[in-house]
Amino acid sequence: MPRAPIPYRLLSVLFLLVLSAQGSFCQPNPAKPDLCQGSYYTEEQAVRVLQDLSDEYHDRASWEKRAALIRRGILEGAELQHMPRQPLTVIRTGVHRQHEYIVENIAIETLPGYYLTGNLYRPARRISSMAGILSPHGHFYHPDGRFQEQEQKLCATLARMGATVFTYDMVGFGDNRQCSHEIPKALKLQTYNSIRALDFLLSLPDIDSSRIAVTGASGGGTQTILLTAIDSRVKVSVPIVMVSAYFFGGCICESGMPIHRRPDHLTNNVEIAALAAPRPMLLISDDSDWTRNCPRVEYPYIRTLYSWYGVPQNVGNVHLTGEKHDLGPSKRQAVYAFLIRQLRLEDKTMLKGSEIDESNSAALSVESLTVFNQQYPRPTGAVSGDEAVMGLLNW
Numbered sequence: 001m002p003r004a005p006i007p008y009r010l011l012s013v014l015f016l017l018v019l020s021a022q023g024s025f026c027q028p029n030p031a032k033p034d035l036c037q038g039s040y041y042t043e044e045q046a047v048r049v050l051q052d053l054s055d056e057y058h059d060r061a062s063w064e065k066r067a068a069l070i071r072r073g074i075l076e077g078a079e080l081q082h083m084p085r086q087p088l089t090v091i092r093t094g095v096h097r098q099h100e101y102i103v104e105n106i107a108i109e110t111l112p113g114y115y116l117t118g119n120l121y122r123p124a125r126r127i128s129s130m131a132g133i134l135s136p137h138g139h140f141y142h143p144d145g146r147f148q149e150q151e152q153k154l155c156a157t158l159a160r161m162g163a164t165v166f167t168y169d170m171v172g173f174g175d176n177r178q179c180s181h182e183i184p185k186a187l188k189l190q191t192y193n194s195i196r197a198l199d200f201l202l203s204l205p206d207i208d209s210s211r212i213a214v215t216g217a218s219g220g221g222t223q224t225i226l227l228t229a230i231d232s233r234v235k236v237s238v239p240i241v242m243v244s245a246y247f248f249g250g251c252i253c254e255s256g257m258p259i260h261r262r263p264d265h266l267t268n269n270v271e272i273a274a275l276a277a278p279r280p281m282l283l284i285s286d287d288s289d290w291t292r293n294c295p296r297v298e299y300p301y302i303r304t305l306y307s308w309y310g311v312p313q314n315v316g317n318v319h320l321t322g323e324k325h326d327l328g329p330s331k332r333q334a335v336y337a338f339l340i341r342q343l344r345l346e347d348k349t350m351l352k353g354s355e356i357d358e359s360n361s362a363a364l365s366v367e368s369l370t371v372f373n374q375q376y377p378r379p380t381g382a383v384s385g386d387e388a389v390m391g392l393l394n395w
Contacts, residue, residue, distance in 0.1 A: 033261075034258040034261050035255060035256065035257075035258055035260075035261065036248045036255060036260040036261055036266075036268070037248055037249070037250070037255040037256070038247065038248060038249075038250045038255070039246055039247050039248075039290070040246065040247070040248045040268075041245070041246040042246060043245075043246050043293060045246070046244075046245035046246035046268070046297070047245065047297060049245070049268065050245055050268075050270065050297070050301055053271070054301070054304075059308055060308040060309060063277075063305055063308060066271075067271075067274075067275050067277075069264065069265055070229070070265065070267045070271055070272065070275060071229060071230060071275060073259060073260075073262040073264075073265060073267065074226065074229055074230055074259045074272070075230060076262070077257055077258040077259035077260075077262060078187055078188045078191055078226075078257050078259050079185070079188050079257070079393070079395065080188065080191060080192060080195075080230070082395050083192055083195075083395050084111075084395065085196075085199070086109075086111075086112070088108050088109065088110075088196065088199060088200055088203065089108065089109040090106065090107070090108050090109075090200065091106070091107040091108070091109075091115070091371070091376075091379070092104055092105065092106055093105045093107070093371050093372070093373075093375075093376035094368070094369075094371075094376075096364060096368055096369075097124065098124070098156070098360075098362055099124070099360060100123070100124050100125075100159075100160045100360060101121055101122065101123055101124050101156055101159035101160050101361075102121070102122050102123075102124055102159075103119050103120070103121055103156070103364065103369070104119065104120040104122075105117075105119060105369060105370065105371045106118050106119065106120045106166070106200075106371065107371045107372070108196060108197070108200050110192065110193050110196040111192075111392045111393075112392065113381055113382050113383040113388075113392070114178060114382070114383055114389060114392055115176075115178070115371075115372075115378065115379070115382060116168055116169065116176060116193045116196065116197065117168065117169050117174055117175050117176045117371040117372065118146060118166055118167050118168030118169060118174075118197070118371075119146060119155070119166075119167050119168075119369050120164065120165070120166050121155040121156055121158070121159035121164070121165040121166075121167070122159055122164045122165075123159055123160065123162050123163075123164075127162050127206065128206055129206060129208045130162060130163060130164050130206050130207055130208060130211075131162070131163040131164070131207075131208060131211035131212070131213065131339075131343035131344070131345060132163065132164050132165075132166075132201045132202065132204070132207045132208070132209075132211065132212045132213075133158055133163050133164070133165045133166070133201075133212075133213045133214070133215065133339070133343075134165075134166055134167075134168075134194065134197055134198060134201060134212075134213070134214040134215075134216075134227070135151065135154060135155055135158075135165055135166065135167040135168075135214075135215055135216060135220070136167070136168065136170070136190075136194060136197075136214070136216040136219075136220040136223035136224065136227075137151050137167060137169075137170060137173070137216060137217070137219075137220045138216060138217045138218030138219040138220040138221065138327070139170075139218055139219045139251060140217075140218070140326075140327070143366050144173050144174060145169055145170055145173040145174045146167045146168065146169060146173075146174055146369070147174060147366045147369060148327075149363040150326065150327040150328065150332070151167055151327065152361070152362070152363045152364065152369075153332060153358050153361045153363065154215075154327065154332050154335065155167050156358075156361035156362065157332070157336065157350075157356060157358050157361045158336070158339065158345070160350060160360065160361065161336075161339075161340070161345035161346050161347055161350065161356075162345055162346045163339075163343065163345055164201070164204060164206075164207060166197055166200065166201050168193065168194075168197050170190060170219065170253065171183065171186050171189050171190050171193075171253060172186075174370075175370045175371050175372050178378075178382060178383060178384055178385075178388075178389055179384075179385060179386045179388075179389035179390075180386055181251075181252075181253065182252055182386075183252075183386045183389060183390055184252070184256065184390065185256075185257065185390060185393045186251075186252050186253035186256060187252065187253050187254065187255070187256050187257045187259070188257060188393055189389070189393060190223060190253050191223070191226050191227065191230075194214075194223050194226070194227040195227065195230075195231060198212070198214075198227065198231060198233060198234070202233065209233065210235060211235065211236075211343045211344065212233055212234055212235045212236070213234070213235065213236035213237070213238065213339060213342070213343055214227055214228060214234050214236075214237055214238070215237070215238035215239070215240065215335055215339075216239070216240065217240035217241050217242070217284075217326070217327040217331065218240070218241055218242055218325060218327075219242075219249070219251060219253065219254060220240070220242075221239035221240050221241060221242025221243065222239075222242055222249050222253075222254040222269075224237055224238065224239040224240075224242070225237065225239050225242070225243065225269065225272050225273045225275075225276070226259075226272065228273075228275065228276045228279070228281075229272050229273075229275035229276070230275075234276075234279070235279055235280075235342075236279060236280045236281070236338075236339065236342045236343060237273075237276045237279065237280070237281040237282075238281070238282045238284065238335050238338060238339070239273060239281075239283060239284070240284040240327060240331055240335070241284060241285060241286055241289055241291050241325050241326070241327075241331070242269070242291065243269055243270060243273045243283050243285075243291060243294065243298055244269060244270075244290040244291055244293075244294075244298065245268060245269075245270050245293070245297050245298055245301075246290065247269070247290035248260060248268065248269060249269070259272075270298050270301055270302065273298075273302060274301075274302045274305045276315075277302070277305050277306050277308075277309055277314075277315070278306060278309035278310075278311045278314055279314070280314045280315070280338075280342045281302075281314065281315045281316075282315075282316045282317070282318065282334065282335075282338040283298065283299055283302070283315070283316070283317045283318075284317075284318050284319075284320070284331050284334050284335070285298075285299075285317060285318070285319045285320070286319070286320045286321070286322075286323040286324065286325065287319070287320075287321050287322065287323070288322075288323065288324045288325060289324075289325040294317055294319055295317055295319045299315070299317035302315055303315050316338070318331075318334040320334075329358070332358070333355050333356060336356045337356075
């Protein structure tokens with residue numbers, strides 16, 4: 001079947017952008033014209049592109065036709081349509097008991113010989129029905145990823161509220177070192193790992209499948225919107241300091257495969273985030289990075305799409321003026337407030353004034369949280385090296 005052509009008005013905008021390539025238009029990787037990377041548009045160009053897209057759909061039916069196209073484009077561009085779903089092998093190598101919650105060191109075999117590493121946070125008390133939350137981390141260092149205090153505080157506090165939370169490594173981060181972060185198909189592997197992390201979370205006892213959320217900051221925000229876009233099992237989404245009309249992700253793990261530019265359409269992270277509709281979503285932004293325009297550009301655009309479902313209140317924006325690109329305390333407080341409402345978490349004993357008290361959410365050592373070590377080595381038969389891991393991805 002022939003593919004539908006790119007609409008004329010959008011094509012004209014793209015043509016003008018290409019003509020200005022020597023000026024303000026930015027394509028960081030001209031050797032790969034099928035990719036949209038980094039600050040692909042200027043801020044002004046991004047607004048014009050959204051205006052043009054708004055002419056392509058005008059109600060729920062026309063948006064859902066577009067949404068199906070974008071969703072298929074992500075699956076095809078990331079080569080995820082035919083990935084295997086083998087039974088999960090779960091490895092537990094350590095348990096850390098705190099006063100109100102428990103942390104476990106977990107690895108799951110997402111592909112034969114490839115182990116996704118992370119930590120599972122759960123309440124210390126028995127709860128018969130719990131919300132489940134995935135927390136992919138961003139490109140944060142010293143220590144990196146899930147070991148950061150800001151990530152540990154988030155996960156521990158949510159567990160103290162009665163949720164089970166799984167935070168897991170990016171490719172090449174933490175002790176997920178079977179390959180580098182720069183493998184050509186990092187986006188494919190990370191997105192697939194998120195799908196398998198969700199499989200793991202839903203396999204746990206007492207998890208309420210109607211209360212599943214994903215939240216992450218920066219690159220973790222990219223993983224948040226991608227997983228929510230392609231997996232309907234996610235019921236609530238909180239991308240933090242990521243969704244932008246002009247910025248497409250600066251890392252190979254976010255935009256290193258052709259999920260935005262397809263033979264029959266060109267999309268952006270605003271439309272990808274909007275694939276969450278009508279499920280509840282909170283956009284958290286600040287004015288020091290690419291999310292600075294969210295209150296006047298990205299959020300109103302997405303809210304219009306939600307209005308076509310009759311639930312404009314299901315999407316919100318917390319914009320933090322004067323803040324930097326991180327998962328800092330005020331961003332975490334915004335996450336707590338939203339997830340308390342959407343997942344029916346328990347907060348009454350944790351309020352200190354108008355905020356959630358994090359003082360009993362400890363930051364454990366890197367050594368404590370590491371899954372594989374001398375006592376618990378990575379299993380025999382684990383693949384090693386970029387070439388070997390890439391070989392697993394050739395489906």
